[in-house]
Amino acid sequence: MSYDIIEKLKQEIEGYKDKTEWETIGKITEVGDGIVKIIGLPKTLSQEILLIETDQGERRALVLNLEEGAIGALVLDDYTAIKAGDIVKNTGQVLSMEVGAELIGRVVDPLGNPLDGRGHLFQKGSGLTRYFLENRAPSVLDREPVDTPLHTGIKAIDAMIPIGRGQRELIIGDRQTGKTAVVLDTIINQRQETRDKRQVVCIYVAIGQKESKIAKIVETLKAFGAMEYSIVVSAPASSPAALWYLAPYAGCAIGEYFRDKGQDAVVIYDDLSKHAWAYRQISLLLRRPPGREAYPGDIFYLHSRLLERAAKLNKEKGGGSLTALPIVETQLGDVTAYIPTNVISITDGQIYLESDLFYQGVRPAINVGLSVSRVGSAAQTKAMKKVAGRLRLALAQFRELQAFVQFSADVDETTKKRIGHGQVVTEILKQNDLLPVSFEKQVVILYAALNNYLNALPLADVKKTETAFLEYVEKFHEEDILKSIRETGDLSVGTEEKLKGVIEKFLEGRFETTN
């Protein structure tokens, strides 16, 4: 073994070509908090990577400020070894990372280094593709309207706030309302979601989160087999602000690789509020003038250029798509704060999670009235459109009448029926986390609920009946009902008739056994 090592070393030393040349150099004048000020280097490009030569090796820095006599740069590696007077050199390269299918199943940092202890990502020298972290969004002509659904497996979302492949949908809510849970369900659901045989690659970008939480998420994804098609980009809370700032762009670059290859990808930014804080920290250290809430003037551009890169490309460009699911945390439900309003105006809709609903037991705690998807039914299968068309209206009417729920004995029959129906539907829409429901099963259960088949059930039994019913359909009617809905995407007249029969038979059987 030592013989091999010596041979390798000999080859390296022999093959080593020494080219000493004149290089333009700069000097560090100030260093601190991850920011360095450099004088010299007159030909530096914006966003260029500079190499700082310290006693403990080379460190990389990203140029952010080009001033008249100085350069302000963000240190990407450990900055403790850097001191004033250190020499700085140009590289001529703008920040980029290596991307490829080998990233799938791995946990990486925003600079492309593996964090899961499973060794190198790529084989050296094999035609590596590099993608810039800052890339231009596809032009108007390269895009196509969104028409394919991205099923989250959550009934409330797929029925009323449908997300399409290529859309940007914001998930917004207070802390501990289930934002990450919605996103994890979406990732897990992509395992059984092989529409048109196109596996969706999922990229989860963790910005500023606790390492324990990120570890838990990776374990959860592994347990459900989701790591076979997912990538995690991690910038944990202990990493420097530079990595928090770059993490979403790294995740987007990886997603763009798959998008440009004609595949579908979804990238989740958890969460952009912390990303904005990191950018504010960097801008204030670079002495850029602070604006509202001390955020820099270009905080909108920070997120808009990131989210615009999520698109559905037309056939000429490969037909791939990149869906973005940014998460924003609000304080005390205030969606009128600076960052939430910015991101709401950029995305194609939002899913609004409320703590009140969460504590009432409605989980996922989606406020259907305030949530919207601007792509809407263009991203729904025909079957779901048929079934869920009336769902929003039924729930809106129920919300109007909710005040009467407490004394529902004192109202007329029609109102009582509406209230009862609304309560049943709300129960059906409740769902435990990490249990996504495939869309054909959603169609079946929503059909039963919305066509008043379940109105007679006592509320406490609704969830149990739902589980039993779905098991029944899966066991006995996989071929004739579920498969037909799944493959055609539609609820044909014949299938509908069969479904009606199945529901009636099941409920008869159920009442017989319980009574």
Add this chain to the structure above:
Amino acid sequence: MKHSRKTYAKAFGELAAQSRSRTEEATLVKNFLRTIAKNNDTHQLKKIFEETEKLLRVKSGRRTIVVETARALPGLPGRLKNFLNKNDLLEEKKNPELIAGIKITVNDEEQFDGTLKRKIEKLFT
């Protein structure tokens, strides 16, 4: 800070460009210092000097050349004859950490690093 360091340096540089006698030069420098004191910018004196020196050097085309070697090299100005211009300022430094070879820095802007230390570093990264 009433005026920026560059402004002082530029003003002085343009005045110094005109040829003067020895005594006139002395008066010029004295007036320059007096102006700085009047503007309460004496705390910046060191930095203003650096800027002025840099500006004058650039104007006159003189270069400051720092040569670092691991051991003292005798007869260095003679050996660098082809490289040095008439008015260049040559400074020699001894730095044993470089092991061998030579490192030449011009005006703190350009560097030629032909030291063994750098070659070893490049080999093993």
